[in-house]
Amino acid sequence: MTDWTSVGIGALLTAVLTFVLAVIFSPLFFLGPIIAGFITAYLIKDEFESSIINGAIAGALGGLLIGILTLFGVGIAAALIALLLAELGIAIGAIGVLVVIFVTIIAIIICGVLAAIGGAVGEYVKSHGQGEYVE
DSSP, rough: OOOOHHHHHHHHHHHHHHHHHHHOOGGGTTTTHHHHHHHHHHHOOOOOHHHHHHHHHHHHHHHHHHHHHHHHHHHHHHHHHHHHHHHHHHHHHHHHHHHHHHHHHHHHHHHHHHHHHHHHHHHHHHHHSOOOOOO
């Protein structure tokens, strides 16, 4: 069963961590969905398969949030350019929408897969961390 509270937290973490890591050091953007999937899986109380599914849903929703934020950014940029040059602004707006749709689909797929991997790792750590510590 889907734990929507954990999925919502994971989706927000996916969007925020991916954006922050992409801005600070772009080659590490892929760690955002993995960390968010790990946290999502660690928060839920269900079995292994459910953790992977919840992590993937959280990553896909986080990728959708990234796409929506990108759409707003491209829309603002196109509006500013349209103020200066009307024809160029309209063309950039139309091309920008197509690019954002493509980027959103790619972000949903990539974030979903990476968050599922993070969910599997989180469930593994959660299940193996409940035993006794042996030196």
